[in-house]
Amino acid sequence: MARILLVDDEKMARTLYGDYLRGVGHEVTAVGSIPDAKEALAFGPYDVVVTDLILPQGDGMEVLQHTKAHYPGVEVVVITGLDKVDPAVRAIKSGATEYLVKPVAPEVLQHAVHRALATRELLQENAALRRYVSLLETGQRISTTLDRNRLSETSCAAFIGMTGASAVLLFQADGTGLPRLLGQQGLSGQALEATLVSAIAPRLGASREARVLEQLPGPFPRALVAPAIEGEDLLGYTLLLYPGSPPEGIAEATGFLARCLALALRNLGRIAEVEDLAYLDDLTHLFNVRYLHLVLDREVKSAQQTQGVFSLLFLDLDYFKSINDTHGHLVGSQLLVEMARVLKGCVRDRDVAVRYGGDEYVVLLRGTDSGGALKVAERIRRTVENHRFLAREGHSLALSTCIGVASFPEHTQEKATLLDLADRAMYRGKKGTRNVVYVAAKDLEATPPGRHSQPTGS
Incomplete structure (x- = not known):
């Protein structure tokens, strides 16, 4: 069910608590010191840490604080033989999900771990919800922008913020030739921008699939290409530039923002068509x-x-x-x-x-x-x-x-x-x-x- 790190200097406690938790299906790693706990966390991942408060070379508060500082998605259950209020208050204020006093019955420990897992799941859902809300608001800002320069600035900032890209290039496609550069962010110097554009534009083609371009010139050898598609029309491309491989888990945000960019480009095109009509002679269709x-x-x-x-x-x-x-x-x-x-x-x-x-x-x-x-x-x-x-x-x-x-x-x-x-x-x-x-x-x-x-x- 979950991966649990058990930290206790007493071998008997490690065996007892480990058997409790393995008995209900959890995967348990047991260690007896703070250095071993830190090493285990570094090679995780873990869902829950169960730690004794009294440990050699320190105490369980150090494990708690280290976990919360470096692995914020991991919940911590503190166990101690001290039946006092102050340690419990300090542990809870430092981020512990549960504080249990020895002796701990199997069902109590199981229930504490269950609540810790429930808390972790709830926090993850809340974080995901906040990301979705942020993504939705960002997409709305992009899709409702009707100024070309502001669209470039808003879109570049959004893609960098949501995907962790080092730089962004935006291209607009009109179906008549090579895509033209709409804007960029994160590139230092016009020479680098010109070099990248000349290298990338011929490689974009008419593909409607997200893909990675390799061996690009400059400090960002890889680019994730996200086509901006609205309906049946390919309206542009977003290129997310990275010094290494693009991070995992960004496909959904990238695709959503690219669709919002396509909608904005469609709206800009419609506005341009209306403006063109205002400048055309009704009879000859020359300019007026x-x-x-x-x-x-x-x-x-x-x-x-x-x-x-x-x-x-x-x-x-x-x-x-x-x-x-x-x-x-x-x-x-x-x-x-x-x-x-x-x-x-x-x-x-x-x-x-x-x-x-x-x-x-x-x-x-x-x-x-x-x-x-x-x-x-x-x-x-x-x-x-x-x-x-x-x-x-x-x-x-x-x-x-x-x-x-x-x-x-x-x-x-x-x-x-x-x-x-x-x-x-x-x-x-x-x-x-x-x-x-x-x-x-x-x-x-x-x-x-x-x-x-x-x-x-x-």
Whole structure:
């Protein structure tokens, strides 16, 4: 039933008490001194210690205190021939479960051990309950966090606290390539972080099983991988880094926290989808003006800090009003959608294409000076000129565009001025031959007030 360490310097007592306890099914180890008791405890484990209070080279209080200090899950029953109150009080205050006075009847000893085991089981259940409550509260904090940076901090701290990991790496998977690092805790230095990420990310794959990665670079050669799965989707990974083998008994906590992380990542993805809708044009699904101003603010700040460059293209379709008048607004809307596809096909993925309003478009070309922007603008102009719009629908419409080019910091370092200069350059073409590209200049005529408020261009 239980493993019991019996400590008594009297051989007769050891034999008698040992027989009592073995008779009801317990496994008993009997020793006669404090050093032997400490040695036996070191090679345990034991469930209960039964010790005499009077021992050579000390007393049973030393056994009691040593047990409680180094083996807190072990209960202690004290037996003594001293029928006094003070030793009993000291023993109970020091953590003894029972205090028995000799002579001890077999049924009394058995009952005392039984109560000690019951106490131990109750304390273990309470400790487990506290761990479960703590785990539940921690998981709730993770799953309800809707800020990406806070999610990284909260999750890393939770995994370290619950699993004893030396460091944690969090990855987010989007199904389009290698998982990207979401956050880390416990790693000293960016070089170590970069080395580990480059070594780990290709090895994650699409496995949905917890597993251990071996032979990692740096001070933590082993990592326990816990996939973050929500429903049918693999949303990320938690990597718990250890200098040696991962401890036993952490699978339940690790799996639970990983599921909470997956739920949080799912919620973040849904929020991002809603935010994307707020920045998309309903008709063309290009970005809208709201997003243009947001990204321009970021690009200006970044370029100022890094002495970088970028350019804006302002486009307006030529004689678009005649398309609406001749073919109707439904055809005009379809043409605008096709124009958005043509435009995106002429620029890089990292550039930002925007429907500015009506038949006007703006393109932000990252890391591009006026010379490079002029080449892109001319490519767009030629592509639009040679394209036949709505050919599949039976219309095969010809179209052209005027494009204005303005660059940061060549023409200005102000966001509003940059957009205005690109607009003025475009308007110069509208007043001339059309189907042309112009680069910004300080003396260009301003566009008429209210022109951008018109639903369609001319």
